[in-house]
Amino acid sequence: MDAEAIKRSLEGSGLRCTAQRYAVMAFLMECKRHPTAAEIFEAVNRVDPRSSRATTYNNLRDLVQAGLVREVAVEGRAARFDAKGVRHHHFICDRCGNVEDMEWYDVRRPASRSLGKRILRDCEVIFRGLCPKCAARRASRKAS
Numbered sequence: 001m002d003a004e005a006i007k008r009s010l011e012g013s014g015l016r017c018t019a020q021r022y023a024v025m026a027f028l029m030e031c032k033r034h035p036t037a038a039e040i041f042e043a044v045n046r047v048d049p050r051s052s053r054a055t056t057y058n059n060l061r062d063l064v065q066a067g068l069v070r071e072v073a074v075e076g077r078a079a080r081f082d083a084k085g086v087r088h089h090h091f092i093c094d095r096c097g098n099v100e101d102m103e104w105y106d107v108r109r110p111a112s113r114s115l116g117k118r119i120l121r122d123c124e125v126i127f128r129g130l131c132p133k134c135a136a137r138r139a140s141r142k143a144s
Helices: 003-012 019-030 037-047 053-065 132-143
Strands: 070-072 080-082 088-093 099-103 126-129
Touching: 003 019, 019 037, 019 053, 037 053, 053 070, 080 099
Parallel strands: 088 126
Antiparallel strands: 070 080, 088 099
């Protein structure tokens, strides 16, 4: 995504395109993995040392609320962030905490009566287990 497209996506979501917010969004768009807020702060701060930790975290919150970034909760570990434009699910490794993208498929929404007075915003699936690297380590320990 080029600079103008990032600016349009921010403004189209009702967010001002500040230098710090742009830097966070640009980093996430280029990132091949799912970084933590601390990793995002460190990367953005290397490019523009004027960006504070609080500003970075507040920008992440705003981007998540605007629907431009997804926050992936990893039990017992720091949340990770994802700005991939294509819808997808996630696989989280129980051992190393690695978060991987999984191909999207539609998830049936629950029947309205089972929701009661709740208002459902979205449905997604998070797969949990062992990633290929951790599964191989486990298999080699069992074999020895």
